[in-house]
Amino acid sequence: xxxxxxxxxxxxGVSIAITAGLLLAAGVAIxxxxxxxxxxxxQRILYIHVSVAWLGLTGFLVMAGCAVAYLFRRxxxxxxxAQSAGELGWVCCTLTLITGSLWARAAWGTWWxxxxxxxxxxxxxxxxxxxxLIRGLIGDSHHRARLSAVVAILGALDVPLVVMATRWFxxxxxxxxxxxxxxxxxxxxxxxxxxxxxxxxFACRRTQIRIEHLMPQLENQIDRSLNSxxxxxxxxxxxx
Amino acid sequence: xSISIASIEMRGLSKALGDRLILDGVDVRLxxxxxxxxxxxNGCGKTxxxxxxxxxxxxxxxxxxxxxxxxxxxxLKRRIGMVSHESRLDPxxxxxxxxxxxxxxxxxxxxxxxADHWLDVCGMSARADHRPKQLSRGMCxxxxxxxxxxxxxxxxxxxxxxxxxxxxxxxxxxxxLRERTAGERTVVFSTHDPLxxxxxxxxxxxxxxxxxxxxxxxxxxxxxxxxxxxA
Amino acid sequence: xxxxxxxxxxxxLLCEISGKRSWPSMMLLGIVVAVVFALQAxxxxxxxxxxxxxxxxxxxxxxxxxxxxxxxxxxxxxxxWEALLAYPVSPxxxxxxxxxxxxxSLTLLEILLIPAFGTxxxxxxxxxxxxxxxxxxxxxxxxxxxxxxLSALTNRLGxxxxxxxxxxxxxxxxxxxxxxxxxxxxxxxxxDEEWWRWFQFLIGFALIFVTVGSILFEFVVEx
Numbered sequence: 001x002x003x004x005x006x007x008x009x010x011x012x013g014v015s016i017a018i019t020a021g022l023l024l025a026a027g028v029a030i031x032x033x034x035x036x037x038x039x040x041x042x043q044r045i046l047y048i049h050v051s052v053a054w055l056g057l058t059g060f061l062v063m064a065g066c067a068v069a070y071l072f073r074r075x076x077x078x079x080x081x082a083q084s085a086g087e088l089g090w091v092c093c094t095l096t097l098i099t100g101s102l103w104a105r106a107a108w109g110t111w112w113x114x115x116x117x118x119x120x121x122x123x124x125x126x127x128x129x130x131x132x133l134i135r136g137l138i139g140d141s142h143h144r145a146r147l148s149a150v151v152a153i154l155g156a157l158d159v160p161l162v163v164m165a166t167r168w169f170x171x172x173x174x175x176x177x178x179x180x181x182x183x184x185x186x187x188x189x190x191x192x193x194x195x196x197x198x199x200x201x202f203a204c205r206r207t208q209i210r211i212e213h214l215m216p217q218l219e220n221q222i223d224r225s226l227n228s229x230x231x232x233x234x235x236x237x238x239x240x
Numbered sequence: 241x242s243i244s245i246a247s248i249e250m251r252g253l254s255k256a257l258g259d260r261l262i263l264d265g266v267d268v269r270l271x272x273x274x275x276x277x278x279x280x281x282n283g284c285g286k287t288x289x290x291x292x293x294x295x296x297x298x299x300x301x302x303x304x305x306x307x308x309x310x311x312x313x314x315x316l317k318r319r320i321g322m323v324s325h326e327s328r329l330d331p332x333x334x335x336x337x338x339x340x341x342x343x344x345x346x347x348x349x350x351x352x353x354x355a356d357h358w359l360d361v362c363g364m365s366a367r368a369d370h371r372p373k374q375l376s377r378g379m380c381x382x383x384x385x386x387x388x389x390x391x392x393x394x395x396x397x398x399x400x401x402x403x404x405x406x407x408x409x410x411x412x413x414x415x416x417l418r419e420r421t422a423g424e425r426t427v428v429f430s431t432h433d434p435l436x437x438x439x440x441x442x443x444x445x446x447x448x449x450x451x452x453x454x455x456x457x458x459x460x461x462x463x464x465x466x467x468x469x470x471a
Numbered sequence: 472x473x474x475x476x477x478x479x480x481x482x483x484l485l486c487e488i489s490g491k492r493s494w495p496s497m498m499l500l501g502i503v504v505a506v507v508f509a510l511q512a513x514x515x516x517x518x519x520x521x522x523x524x525x526x527x528x529x530x531x532x533x534x535x536x537x538x539x540x541x542x543x544x545x546x547x548x549x550x551x552w553e554a555l556l557a558y559p560v561s562p563x564x565x566x567x568x569x570x571x572x573x574x575x576s577l578t579l580l581e582i583l584l585i586p587a588f589g590t591x592x593x594x595x596x597x598x599x600x601x602x603x604x605x606x607x608x609x610x611x612x613x614x615x616x617x618x619x620x621l622s623a624l625t626n627r628l629g630x631x632x633x634x635x636x637x638x639x640x641x642x643x644x645x646x647x648x649x650x651x652x653x654x655x656x657x658x659x660x661x662x663d664e665e666w667w668r669w670f671q672f673l674i675g676f677a678l679i680f681v682t683v684g685s686i687l688f689e690f691v692v693e694x
Contacts, residue, residue, distance in 0.1 A: 128643050141259070151624070157680070330554070331551075
């Protein structure tokens, strides 16, 4: 009882800390960081855009890492982590494209341009979508884990392209735009706060997935024990 | 019958398909020269067990060994032949080409001659240039059996091999399997026919609830089967 | 491994030549799409040279996927995958046999398509031939490496037609982009440092995905 209360207390503490971090990051981004000369208020989208872009990439690497771990260990726990990373990564990638479009409209006067880094960010989103699509089509848990792991690993090989895009291809996307120190602090705080939020959601979603996986097994066990109490079981010899 | 080496050994074998546990901790040792019949109700997991035994399915837990070696080594597959209850012949090749391909893949010398020999054994020489779709199910089954034996494997696993065979085909397969066991080869087959199991196998194993039960020596014991219980 | 690989390749080639399963439709689709693209490209020479690369490689991709998909879907007929995997060959050998047959299919497609496209669109992409040949060869390995693996995956699910393009196209974009840029530079007569960069990119892409495909194929076909 005491350990359950302790864990509930620590979970509340973590939630409060993350909420405080998000509020702090939002406050610094809105109120403290100065308004950029050229783009004005629209520049502040960058604080979310960079954070979710970084999480979209990280999510994919985490997903691929868990996929590799599953293929080696064949423990469905790793697949649950991979699924959690895939779902959250997809959300982050979608937000990257949306915030990127908003920023592009303000900066370049167009909602979209076929610039290499934007293109590879779209590829990443499509890979996430393919991964989730595959998962939705397969019923058997190990089969699903195995095939989606293959897709995740293939997709992860695309991630370096996203990171290196501005070095390998010429494009108009800013690589490391010059920023005032307060802007840099706001950016770092946003990245830290959203990363913490991602981490907690990652763990929570994984727990949810694990429970969803265990439920049918528990139901089967209950059915089996009810059936076995209803009639005597045949004598079995496990070793022949 | 030589007892010392287990030609097939399965330790703690389990296999889950979806949320259903098909095999639950199966342990079995089969020795060289044994002929074993596997029986069980429809859907009890006989095909799954045989496919795991033949390394065509990866078990969820436990391991399968042939001649003391883990079956992960692909080259070991040369020592086993598996007959599924579907013929699995390539529909784009003639039956002779199917046999030659199998012989080549198993590094058989003179696969053409060997294929012709087996077509003769099957009584299908006249239809050597036919494609599987031009043949009956029983004929395809015979060719499938020939394909699994063309490289003279030491272990033969057959999944309901008598299904689809007429009286002549059944007798033909009966004699073929007797020959295999006489040559110190291990034969495992699944069947729904208790008479067939009793007449051919030296040992009968019954699969139920994911576990194997020893149904005893075929000559002296009756295994649990609805037909027998009714009698 | 090489013996089994050779026999599997020869089986696939024999089936293709005798049965004419996919090559004719692949070639026809390629020609038709090439003509459609060429009809649209009623542009000045300079713009045609700029666009020819991407139009050509999109054509090759769509036509080539037809053949690649068929190489794996044919094994789905009557449980032939299980029979093939039961032989004493490693899954990597099966992958390599399918990969090499697919590379050959793409090469045959391009032997027909590239001169035809060059003629219809009025662009000089065969000159010098020493540039277009290695470029297409490297691109073919990249396309076939990914296509073979994902075709096997989608065929095992029984959903090849619907799913293959969805999975393959995002992954193929880098190789199509590189091949298209390389072809564009050939049409512009610029076999320079930039062209070499794209060529090296294709080589690297092919090496990575052929290696990874050989390793991952076993997990795709496993039961």
